[in-house]
Amino acid sequence: MDYIDSKLKESPVHEMTFRGRTYFLKRDDLINPFFNGNKARKFDYYLNSDLSSYKKIVSYGGNQSNAMFSLSVLAKIKNLQFDYYLKPLPLFLKKNPVGNFKYALEFGMNYFELPNYEEFFQKMSSPEKTYDKSGKDALLIRQGGAEKEAEQGVEKMADEIHKWADENGIKKLSIFIQSGTGTTALYLQKHLNFKVYTTPNIGNSEYLLKQFALLDDDSSNYPVILETEKKYIFGKPYKEYYDIWKEISEENTIEFELLYDPKTLIALSEHNKNIKGDIMYIHSGGIVGNETMLARYKYLGLI
Numbered sequence: 001m002d003y004i005d006s007k008l009k010e011s012p013v014h015e016m017t018f019r020g021r022t023y024f025l026k027r028d029d030l031i032n033p034f035f036n037g038n039k040a041r042k043f044d045y046y047l048n049s050d051l052s053s054y055k056k057i058v059s060y061g062g063n064q065s066n067a068m069f070s071l072s073v074l075a076k077i078k079n080l081q082f083d084y085y086l087k088p089l090p091l092f093l094k095k096n097p098v099g100n101f102k103y104a105l106e107f108g109m110n111y112f113e114l115p116n117y118e119e120f121f122q123k124m125s126s127p128e129k130t131y132d133k134s135g136k137d138a139l140l141i142r143q144g145g146a147e148k149e150a151e152q153g154v155e156k157m158a159d160e161i162h163k164w165a166d167e168n169g170i171k172k173l174s175i176f177i178q179s180g181t182g183t184t185a186l187y188l189q190k191h192l193n194f195k196v197y198t199t200p201n202i203g204n205s206e207y208l209l210k211q212f213a214l215l216d217d218d219s220s221n222y223p224v225i226l227e228t229e230k231k232y233i234f235g236k237p238y239k240e241y242y243d244i245w246k247e248i249s250e251e252n253t254i255e256f257e258l259l260y261d262p263k264t265l266i267a268l269s270e271h272n273k274n275i276k277g278d279i280m281y282i283h284s285g286g287i288v289g290n291e292t293m294l295a296r297y298k299y300l301g302l303i
Contacts, residue, residue, distance in 0.1 A: 037285020042145035044153025172277030
């Protein structure tokens, strides 16, 4: 990819149908090919900032993280080194890089496998985050972009939603969005006059509340957390995940994301009868990761 488009467009709003109900769909997946979805919102601040005082960007997370790929592109644009820390990799992925991992490598990512990753994660996720190997020349960005700097880009999304609602005469609107760290959902609620609902994917409600508190101690800014009736393990393929992903993608001829969207859509299906008025679902991008998710589903015989 010789040309990197770093311009972030305003995302359009389309209508979609899902299990007999019509929703508004905010297409954040169309913002930018490299920074789409919530990563475009979270990294807007860094894209528009002078990072020349740094020599590298440092982050950590999963081996198919959407943030990992976007940060590799950000580092390329800013002419910085990108160091990424993760759990020890499966041998097949080392030999045959695919998905976000492959693309991040193509943009120059250096990766470091940590046998004690969980300990490292806890240290990096604390309010007093430190990075003792970097010095002052490294910009540390928490897993998934869970930083206060994300507020700038998410506030822009809130402004877009307010503008769209005013132009279309929408008075009562509820927003439904997936959550990993919950950063986007939190800042969206902070800047929206409408109620925001979210579903925890990585952990449960308790985990999500702790993540909110790292960014904002004012609980009045917190979105409503909706759990699913069934408990799911993050990252584990489930037949019902694939089925609901296939159902909504085919019905609307729009590809949704296969890691976070399924649980969020299950929660939406279970709770939407209690949400009055119009509902807007945020398409948070990340479909590059579908390549590896579909391969896992096929390998496990779930499709």
